[in-house]
Amino acid sequence: MFVTEEFRGRPLVDPEKCVGCGSCILVCPAGARRLIQEEDRYILRYFIGQCIFCWRCVEICPEKAISGTTEFFFATDNWEDLFIDIKHKTVKCSYCGKTFVPQKLIINTKNKLPSEFDFDRLDICPDCKKNIGALKISISRGIAYEDRK
Numbered sequence: 591m592f593v594t595e596e597f598r599g600r601p602l603v604d605p606e607k608c609v610g611c612g613s614c615i616l617v618c619p620a621g622a623r624r625l626i627q628e629e630d631r632y633i634l635r636y637f638i639g640q641c642i643f644c645w646r647c648v649e650i651c652p653e654k655a656i657s658g659t660t661e662f663f664f665a666t667d668n669w670e671d672l673f674i675d676i677k678h679k680t681v682k683c684s685y686c687g688k689t690f691v692p693q694k695l696i697i698n699t700k701n702k703l704p705s706e707f708d709f710d711r712l713d714i715c716p717d718c719k720k721n722i723g724a725l726k727i728s729i730s731r732g733i734a735y736e737d738r739k
């Protein structure tokens with residue numbers, strides 16, 4: 591079927607380039623992308639049936655992992671054909687052990703940060719960072735952490 595060059599069809603993600611940052615999920619106006627968190631992995635799920643082919647995800651992806659295509663015809667009698675999953679291994683927080691971030695995102699961030707950065711803090715989850723920060727402030731003020739509450 592003929593379409594013009596500038597026609598916007600289905601966006602495609604290159605799983606090699608995707609680091610699992612989640613930006614494409616945040617900007618998707620149709621809710622066609624979502625994050626499924628499992629015990630030891632994250633799944634980035636794209637549902638073609640909900641996509642309006644706006645390409646906001648193409649524009650926002652910091653890794654240039656999403657490209658626009660002119661594909662738009664997806665008639666199928668198999669529901670499963672309409673989903674594309676990208677699976678990411680995850681990192682556990684070095685303090686509480688909770689799964690909190692894709693491994694590739696940590697590696698990618700490390701590669702981009704200056705060498706003087708405190709890399710040990712990268713594998714601490716936001717909740718623990720907050721608690722550690724509060725503990726340090728309490729100690730510096732000479733009050734017990736429990737007494738703050």
Ligand code: SF4
Nearest residue numbers: 608609611612614651
């Ligand atoms: S914005 Fe790009 S790198 Fe981030 S999760 Fe989406 S496809 Fe992956």
Ligand code: SF4
Nearest residue numbers: 618641642644645647
């Ligand atoms: S093209 Fe638009 S609707 Fe489709 S997944 Fe990307 S942001 Fe969502």
